[in-house]
Structure formats: C-alpha cells, structure tokens
Amino acid sequence: MNKTLITLLVSGLLAANAQAAGQDNTWYGGAKLGWSNFYGVDHNQAIKDDYAISEEDKNDVGAGAFLGYQINQNLGVELGYDWLGKYKYTATDKLIPTDISRDEIKAQLAQLTMKIGLPVSESLDLYTRLGGAYAWTDSKQLDNDNGAAFVGALGAEYAFNRDWAARLEYQYTTPLGDKALDKTGAELDNGLLAVGVVYRFGQVAPVVAAPVPAPAPEPVVVDKQFTLSSDVLFDFNKATLKPAAGQALDNLYSQIEQARPKDGVATVIGYTDRIGSDAYNQKLSEQRARTVADYLVGKGLPAGKVNVEGRGKGNPVTGDSCTSKSKKELIVCLAPDRRVEVKVEGISEVQQ
Numbered sequence: 001m002n003k004t005l006i007t008l009l010v011s012g013l014l015a016a017n018a019q020a021a022g023q024d025n026t027w028y029g030g031a032k033l034g035w036s037n038f039y040g041v042d043h044n045q046a047i048k049d050d051y052a053i054s055e056e057d058k059n060d061v062g063a064g065a066f067l068g069y070q071i072n073q074n075l076g077v078e079l080g081y082d083w084l085g086k087y088k089y090t091a092t093d094k095l096i097p098t099d100i101s102r103d104e105i106k107a108q109l110a111q112l113t114m115k116i117g118l119p120v121s122e123s124l125d126l127y128t129r130l131g132g133a134y135a136w137t138d139s140k141q142l143d144n145d146n147g148a149a150f151v152g153a154l155g156a157e158y159a160f161n162r163d164w165a166a167r168l169e170y171q172y173t174t175p176l177g178d179k180a181l182d183k184t185g186a187e188l189d190n191g192l193l194a195v196g197v198v199y200r201f202g203q204v205a206p207v208v209a210a211p212v213p214a215p216a217p218e219p220v221v222v223d224k225q226f227t228l229s230s231d232v233l234f235d236f237n238k239a240t241l242k243p244a245a246g247q248a249l250d251n252l253y254s255q256i257e258q259a260r261p262k263d264g265v266a267t268v269i270g271y272t273d274r275i276g277s278d279a280y281n282q283k284l285s286e287q288r289a290r291t292v293a294d295y296l297v298g299k300g301l302p303a304g305k306v307n308v309e310g311r312g313k314g315n316p317v318t319g320d321s322c323t324s325k326s327k328k329e330l331i332v333c334l335a336p337d338r339r340v341e342v343k344v345e346g347i348s349e350v351q352q
Contacts (some may be wrong), residue, residue, distance in 0.1 A: 028201065037192075057087070127156070
C-alpha cells in the first residue's frame with residue numbers, strides 16, 4: 001500500500017460524520033474469539049539445513065480482551081491483550097530419519113493502537129487500527145523471545161443499541177519470535193480473524209427539551225442530634241431503663257417529633273466509657289441503643305425508620321482528661337462518655 005492510498009484512506013475516515021460509534025469521551029470494553037493463523041514462517045538456517053520440516057499446524061484458536069476510549073466519532077484508542085495460540089511442526093533429521101523432534105511455538109501480546117472509524121450508517125462503523133505491541137513467544141524445544149511488533153487491523157462494528165455492539169475484525173501482527181537458536185528458532189507472522197462483543201460505558205439517551213416548570217422551593221435539610229447521658233437512663237453496667245428515665249425519653253420524643261421531617265430517619269447510637277473489654281462495651285452499647293429505640297418506637301416513631309448502632313467506647317468526649325484516678329473516681333470522670341445519641345436526618349419540604 002503506497003503513501004497516497006494510505007493518505008486517502010485516513011482522510012476519508014476522518015471526513016465521516018455519522019453516529020455509529022460510541023459517544024464522545026466515553027469508555028468501552030470487550031472480548032473477541034476467532035481463528036489464529038501463523039504464516040510467513042522462517043526457520044533458522046541450521047534447522048533447515050539439517051532437518052526436514054513437516055506436519056506443520058499453523059492454525060489455532062485465538063482470543064483477546066480490550067479496553068478503549070472513544071475520543072470522538074472517528075478516533076479512539078485501544079489497549080488490548082491477545083492470545084494467538086500455537087504454531088506446531090515436526091523436524092526430522094535428514095541423516096538420521098529416526099531422530100524426530102516436535103516443537104510448538106506459542107505467542108501472545110499486549111497492544112496499544114489508534115482506532116480510526118468510518119461510520120457508514122447509524123448502526124454500522126468500518127474501522128482500522130494501527131499501533132504497536134509487546135509480544136511474548138515461547139518455543140517448547142528451544143527458548144523464548146520477547147519484543148516489539150507491529151499491529152494493524154481492519155474491521156466492522158455493528159451497534160445493537162447504545163450500549164452493546166458486535167465486531168468482525170482481521171488483525172495482522174509482525175514479527176513474532178526470532179530465528180536464533182537461543183531464541184525460538186523461527187520468525188513468523190500472524191493473522192487473527194475474530195468476532196467480538198463490545199460494551200460501551202456511560203452512553204446516555206438523547207436529551208428531549210421539555211417545558212421549564214416554575215422553580216420549586218428548595219427543600220430544607222434536617223440534620224439534628226440529641227444526646228442523653230446513660231447515667232440518667234441506666235444504672236452503671238446495665239441496659240435496663242431506670243424508673244425515672246421515662247420523663248427524659250418523653251422529652252426526647254417530643255423534640256424528635258418537632259424536628260422529624262417527612263420520611264426522615266432516626267439513628268440511635270449507644271456509647272460506653274473505656275472501662276472493660278472492647279467486646280463487653282460493644283455489646284452493652286448496642287443493648288442500650290436498642291432499649292432507647294424500642295421506647296421511642298413504642299411512643300410512635302415508625303420502626304422501619306429507626307436504626308440502631310452500638311459504638312462501644314468509640315468517640316469518647318472526655319479524651320485524655322481522666323487519667324491517674326482510682327476506679328471509683330474514673331467512673332465519675334468518664335460519665336460524659338456513657339451516652340446515647342439520636343440523630344435525625346431527612347428533607348423537610350417547604351410549603352408553597
């Protein structure tokens with residue numbers, strides 16, 4: 001293909017303005033499966049001089065996966081991985097026919113290409129991909145060779161809807177392997193004819209203009225927190241309400257009702273002090289939070305809108321202020337940490 005033909009092809013692709021490809025500045029990904037064919041095989045001269053090459057199997061199953069970015073309707077970038085399968089052959093010593101060696105060369109690559117598309121209808125897109133790859137080839141009998149390779153492809157992509165598409169593609173890769181005996185002992189090219197499926201991320205439906213309604217009043221965000229001392233509600237190390245706790249919880253319920261928005265959520269959180277094990281404090285905090293929540297639900301809060309959490313000795317309000325004290329003094333000092341908090345969150349609609 002001469003330079004003039006390449007120039008005309010690229011110019012024609014860039015001039016197209018149909019909408020067959022994915023939307024601009026979006027990602028897509030996919031996978032492919034097909035027929036892998038190795039050709040242009042050139043063995044090391046010493047192998048050709050001393051051995052007769054036969055029983056060549058140049059065909060295998062190839063597969064790959066790719067991730068792409070659609071820059072615009074004509075240009076994209078693709079990063080992919082391909083398993084090209086194996087080329088197999090038998091080498092028979094020309095002087096000693098009983099000396100038979102069977103080898104296979106497997107090939108795989110990671111590639112980065114520019115995708116140039118030509119949308120021909122709303123659903124069909126013709127494209128070419130050009131770029132480079134890093135290929136791994138490995139001979140079972142000799143050694144391996146890793147290095148750069150050229151990748152070119154021609155294909156067609158059909159979109160079933162905004163999100164899903166299928167593609168048919170022929171990909172050419174050269175060179176693979178190295179003729180040196182301390183490498184793979186052969187250099188070869190590969191053609192991969194594959195069918196693939198593509199998923200396009202972030203595709204959005206066309207926006208249909210609608211009459212602009214009058215602006216509604218902005219809702220008011222409700223985020224209130226109420227705190228009760230556990231010493232008012234419970235005896236030390238207990239999760240059963242004191243007789244006098246009812247008045248405090250009744251007052252709390254009245255405040256919640258005044259603040260509670262429509263479909264709001266109340267979260268009851270129990271805390272303990274740092275005395276005792278983590279497991280014990282966690283369990284006690286959960287029990288106290290559940291006791292308060294059950295009381296509030298009994299007063300009228302919807303059970304499905306009340307959440308319960310126990311946070312043990314977490315988030316202490318006393319910090320490091322209660323140190324070097326006897327246990328009795330420590331219990332008194334840490335009283336602020338023993339508490340139950342009720343958080344009310346939601347949106348309050350403004351009446352017009």
